[in-house]
Amino acid sequence: MRRPCDVLWKTLAFALTISLVAACSGLFPPSPGSIPTSERIAAFNRLPTPPFERPIEIRWNAHLVPYVLAETDRDGAFALGLVHAHLRLGQMEVLKRIALGRVSEMAGPFTTDIDAAIRAIGFGRAAPEILRRMPPETRAWLDAYVAGINFYKSATDARPPEVSALGIDEEPWTAEDTLALGRLGGADFTWIVLPELLELRATPNWGTVWEQLAEQGGESRLPNSGAATTESRANRLAVLLRRTARLGSNSLAVAPARSATGGALIANDPHLGLQLPNAWLMAGLQTPSYKAVGMMVPGLPVFAFGRTPCLAWGGTNLHGWNTDLVDLANLPTPLQHEVHDIGVRLWFDVEARNRRSDHGPVVSDVALFEFPPDQTYAARWIGHLPSDEMTALLELLEAPNGRDLSKTFEPFAVPAQNIVYADCEGNIGHLVATWLPDRPAAFPQDIVVDAETSRRHWQRILTSRDLPSIENPEAGYIVSANDRAFETPPTRIGLSFSPKQRAERLGELVEARDRVELSDLGAIQEDVYSAAAHTLAQLIIASAPATAGLISDLASWQGSYDADSRGALVYEAVLFHLASGAFEAAGRGAELALWQETGHLDIKAAESLRSLTDARRRELVAASLAAAARDIGADEVWGDRHRLANQHILGLVPILGAGYRIGDLPKAGGRETVMKSGDELEIERHSPGFGSHARHVSDLGNPDANFFILLGGQDGWFGSHAFDDQIPLWNTGASIQLPLSLKAIQEQFPIASRFPTR
Numbered sequence: 001m002r003r004p005c006d007v008l009w010k011t012l013a014f015a016l017t018i019s020l021v022a023a024c025s026g027l028f029p030p031s032p033g034s035i036p037t038s039e040r041i042a043a044f045n046r047l048p049t050p051p052f053e054r055p056i057e058i059r060w061n062a063h064l065v066p067y068v069l070a071e072t073d074r075d076g077a078f079a080l081g082l083v084h085a086h087l088r089l090g091q092m093e094v095l096k097r098i099a100l101g102r103v104s105e106m107a108g109p110f111t112t113d114i115d116a117a118i119r120a121i122g123f124g125r126a127a128p129e130i131l132r133r134m135p136p137e138t139r140a141w142l143d144a145y146v147a148g149i150n151f152y153k154s155a156t157d158a159r160p161p162e163v164s165a166l167g168i169d170e171e172p173w174t175a176e177d178t179l180a181l182g183r184l185g186g187a188d189f190t191w192i193v194l195p196e197l198l199e200l201r202a203t204p205n206w207g208t209v210w211e212q213l214a215e216q217g218g219e220s221r222l223p224n225s226g227a228a229t230t231e232s233r234a235n236r237l238a239v240l241l242r243r244t245a246r247l248g249s250n251s252l253a254v255a256p257a258r259s260a261t262g263g264a265l266i267a268n269d270p271h272l273g274l275q276l277p278n279a280w281l282m283a284g285l286q287t288p289s290y291k292a293v294g295m296m297v298p299g300l301p302v303f304a305f306g307r308t309p310c311l312a313w314g315g316t317n318l319h320g321w322n323t324d325l326v327d328l329a330n331l332p333t334p335l336q337h338e339v340h341d342i343g344v345r346l347w348f349d350v351e352a353r354n355r356r357s358d359h360g361p362v363v364s365d366v367a368l369f370e371f372p373p374d375q376t377y378a379a380r381w382i383g384h385l386p387s388d389e390m391t392a393l394l395e396l397l398e399a400p401n402g403r404d405l406s407k408t409f410e411p412f413a414v415p416a417q418n419i420v421y422a423d424c425e426g427n428i429g430h431l432v433a434t435w436l437p438d439r440p441a442a443f444p445q446d447i448v449v450d451a452e453t454s455r456r457h458w459q460r461i462l463t464s465r466d467l468p469s470i471e472n473p474e475a476g477y478i479v480s481a482n483d484r485a486f487e488t489p490p491t492r493i494g495l496s497f498s499p500k501q502r503a504e505r506l507g508e509l510v511e512a513r514d515r516v517e518l519s520d521l522g523a524i525q526e527d528v529y530s531a532a533a534h535t536l537a538q539l540i541i542a543s544a545p546a547t548a549g550l551i552s553d554l555a556s557w558q559g560s561y562d563a564d565s566r567g568a569l570v571y572e573a574v575l576f577h578l579a580s581g582a583f584e585a586a587g588r589g590a591e592l593a594l595w596q597e598t599g600h601l602d603i604k605a606a607e608s609l610r611s612l613t614d615a616r617r618r619e620l621v622a623a624s625l626a627a628a629a630r631d632i633g634a635d636e637v638w639g640d641r642h643r644l645a646n647q648h649i650l651g652l653v654p655i656l657g658a659g660y661r662i663g664d665l666p667k668a669g670g671r672e673t674v675m676k677s678g679d680e681l682e683i684e685r686h687s688p689g690f691g692s693h694a695r696h697v698s699d700l701g702n703p704d705a706n707f708f709i710l711l712g713g714q715d716g717w718f719g720s721h722a723f724d725d726q727i728p729l730w731n732t733g734a735s736i737q738l739p740l741s742l743k744a745i746q747e748q749f750p751i752a753s754r755f756p757t758r
Contacts, residue, residue, distance in 0.1 A: 029161055029648075029659045030719030034215055037064050037721050044086050045753050047155045050078065050148070053305075055756050058083065063736055064714040064722035067293075067749045074144045076287035078133050080301050081148020081589035084281065087152070088298035088716040090160030093168050094649075095299060096177050099184035101122045104341065105165035109347040116352035117368040119205060119340040120361045123187075123382065124180030129386040131175060138391045142175050145301035149173040161660075165650055181299045182390070183383050186414030188322045190495060197447055198371070205590035207445035214443040216688050217293055224580035224584050248272065248690070249316035250674055251420040251480045252506050252524065253428040256701075258476040260515035263701020264422035267521035268305050268314025269692050270295075271676050275649055276724060277716035280304070280694045282708050284738050284745065290397045293706050293738035295694060298716070305696060307706045310400050312698040313421040316480045319494040320416025320434045322382040324454045331451050333358055359454055360384060380454055382435045385461070387413030392433075401472070409433040409464040416494075418480040426702050430478045430485065432467035432493070439492045447495070462491055477516075479506040499599045501532055501672050509674075518705060521697040522733050527674040531603035533703050534559025537571050540578070543614075543621040546731075549629040550574070561670035561677070563639030568670065572638070574627035575605065575681045581620045582608040596750040599672040601681065631683055641664025642677065644711075645687035646727065648718045660718055665731070695735065704739035 030467035041060055054071035058079055061067075066083040070076035084092065097103060101118030103111040115547040131139065148171050162168065168640025182524060200209050250551040260264050272279045280295040283303075294306015305314040328335075342350045354365040360380040364371035371377060388411040395408050402421040409419065410432065416434035421427075438460040449457075468486040470478060486493065509524045510516060537554055544551050550570045557567020579601060583592040586608035595604040609617050632641075645651075652662035669677025678688025692711070699705035711730050715722035729735065737748050 001669075005279040029650075032719065032723070033716065033721050033725075035404075035720045036582045037062060037715075040064060040086075040400055040715060040717065040722065041751055042722055042755065043156075043158065044083075047082070047152070048625045049755055049758055050082065050151050050155075052757050055754065056274070058755075059745060060166065060751040060753065061736070061749045063725060064720070065282045065284070065736060065738070065749070067738075067745055068286070070285075070287045072114040073141065073287045073289050076285055076290065077141045077144035077301055078148040078151070080285065080296075081145040081150075082152050083283065084145075084296070084298050084301075085149045085152035087714055088281060089149075089278060090162030091716045092123050092149075092173075092181075094162055094166065095184065096173075096181055097168070099180040100177070101340070104344045104350075106345060108345045109350075109641065112342050112344060112350050112352070113366075113368045114338065116354070117363075117366045119342070119352060120338075120363060120366045121379065121381070123183040124176055125384050126183070127176040127179040128387050130179055130388060131388055134388060135391055136655045138388070138394060138730055139175075139387050141301060141394060142178065142540060146173055146178065146430060161648070161650060178299055178301070179390075183414065184618070185297060186383055186389075186416075188320070188381060188383070188414070188416075190321060190323055192327070194447075200590070201447065202372075203590065209591060210446070212718055237744070248482060248676065249420065249480075250502060250525070250676075250692075251314040251316050251478075252510070253422045253430075253478045254510065254516045254521075254522065255428050255472065255476040256426045258510065258513075258516055259699075259701075260517045261699050261701050261705075262698050263424070264426050264428050265516060265518060265521060265700070266312045266314060266420070266422040266428075266696075266698050267525055268420075268524050268696040269675070270305070270314075270316075270694050271691055272559045272693055274644070274687070274689055274691055274693055274711065276647060276712045278693060278710045278712035280601055281711060282710065282714060282736070282738065284749070286742075286745075290394070292397050293708075293740060294578050295696065295708065300390075300630075302390055303397070304393075305756070306708075307696075307698045307738075307740070308372065308397050308399075309424070309703055311402055311421060312700055312706075313395070313396065313402075313405075313419060314696060315417040315433070316482050318416035318418050318432060318570045319482055319497050320436060321439075321492060321494045322414060322416055322434065322436065322487050324356075324359070324380040324437070324457070325363075325448050326360065326378040326380050326454045327450050328362065328378055329450075331357065331376075335362060359451055373681040377448065380458065382437075382461075385413060385435065386673050387435060389413065396755075400724055402427050403426050405429070406431050406464045406467075406469055412464065418482075418485065420478055422698070422700050426700075427472055428478055429471040430480060430564075431464055431469035432486070432489075433464050436462045436467070436491050436493065438462055438490075444492065444495075465636055466490060467493075473505075473519050475511045477507070479503045479510075480530060481506060495686060499603065499672070500531070501530070501599065502674055502676075505529060505531065505674055518697060518699045518707075522695070522707075522734060522735065524595070525675060525692070525697075526668075526688060526733055527697050528561040528669050529559050530561065530602070530670050531559065531672050532672065533571060533575075533670065535608045536575070536602045536609075537567075539609055540571075540574060540621055540625075543609070543617045544625060545618070545622055548622060548625045550625050561638055561642075561668055561673055563637070563642070563666035563668040565638045566636075568638035569632055569636055572641075572670075572681065573683050575602070576622045576631075576681055577627040578609075578620060578624035579605050579681065581624070582612070585616055585620060591613045596736040601671070628683075637666075639668065641683065641685050642669075643669045643685060643687050643729075646724055648723075650718070662724060665727070695730075697735070704737070704741050706738045706740070707735035708738055709735040 059067040068079040103113040254265040283291040294303040340352040355362040359378040366378040392412040401423040413435035438455040482498035484497040644667040645676040646662040648660040677691040
């Protein structure tokens, strides 16, 4: 039950070591915190006057959060491009190259197979048609944003450390780059689990395993890249997608009847890869058409979640089934051939080839995926269709309330999202925002579908207007945590969902309060109790010898993964040794590849233990307690082993990356707590790679009561004080106010960058 070696990240670390050696300017990063916020703002103010249509003001707070105040929409979008580039240009350039399958241009010859796989998938494949169909207003907004990025790049020679260390060449940013970046974030959840499913499909146990999933109705979370049980090549791409795609999250909306303030309340907590710079960027914006505060993805000119004067929204990954794996056997239509030229840093360029069908790219041609040679499969992905998420998210900013959001999100396809909202009229709601083929709602017979069946299902694509929604439920609140929320959808929404544990816990925490205060939402987001772990701990205690070591620590544990918890560490150490033995003894060893290190591990391990004889159960528990006692020190607690790594992504590099590492801190949270922290079952000292890393709460009764926080900081420039200055705030439950009224903006954002027209 060891945590597997992350093949991809070790490969990239090795490649980055070579790259850093070759780039002397990247070897000597500034000291952590040595660049004050004032200097970073001064550098921004030294830009030559941009081509604004009207005078513009960009205000900043002490944490380097920008607030754009523009007299025209075009100027607002241009200014967003400027501030995104100033704060996160290095991150944007890296993510763009990942989205376009150009990793080897940065990392060298060790990642060409990843590039070949990404090129075959084609995150940017739909971009030309999306741009052709895009409404003029959206295209003008996007073009102005891109122009802002390129003006910044041309106006200053200053470049973040990623550019020199990774040998990133200068080139203009394009609208196609932005769309490809958006598609990367919209990667299908089923891709993450596909390597494990295909491996199991080739075994005699496949029928039993698939029946287990069907019996759960998808109420499980399949293994993800952070918890891969093998080090197969296919898992390398899964690791990368886990770090970059939007795959988790919690969201909660409270109706005025349950609110202490009289207004509807909302709380959002996205789950993504835990790395610095953070995947999100905080910002405020006011133009003639748009007034909003919230979180943006660097490289995209829209708000992913946040607040307008009328509406606040967030979401969680739907775990939607947006891809068919199509068996092309006996397909009469000839396949098209594609050739991709892959640039390789410090090595010879290579050529990758794959085929394409009317059902999508032939992914079985891609060596990384390790399909048997006699199989020909295509990936038919919704993300290859010309949807228009940008228009949907811009129209969202103009929505007067939440009642028509199903129509607003009609052009939105990926990433498949549960959208949770609250509005100033007191409405709360939950809708499904994605495109899905019109498949039967029943659980499918297999993960592979024949070409004719796929063609039939894809003749009609369902949108948010066809999919389920909830408005103003009787309970007075809505929770979403990647669980299956709708029992009778018109189509099969997903193959695998998170267990309801996090969603149920959110509901319990709301129900425990007569009236919910805004401050309560922050406390709810920090909750680290796991009901499944606590239940299994009680079973372990009941099955243990009375004199067993560690048993008193486990008996006093209340199920919370606090950083200073002795019981959480003891429980994880015992489960580390117990899980595999329990599954094997129960004759369910084949299932362990599905359930281990996932949200269902504790539940399934308890099922396995209960199925054993009393004697066998006591034997396994005693042995696991003894092994755990050898593994952990007498005074150690959860935070001694479970650590928050505070480092730039270049800190992954052995030896030479030491200058990009600031240190690590004790980390609260567990595999399936509301404040999620990691997916793997790990007992050695480790840093979780996935979990809660941003928070938002708003009171819809007060336009200025909007509070956000990042696990990290605003500035992607290593050495900046704002690179990680929000971590202390995060650890104490504090947050940063992003108001909507002009007076409050001026008070909270006292530093002004002013640019006249040319």
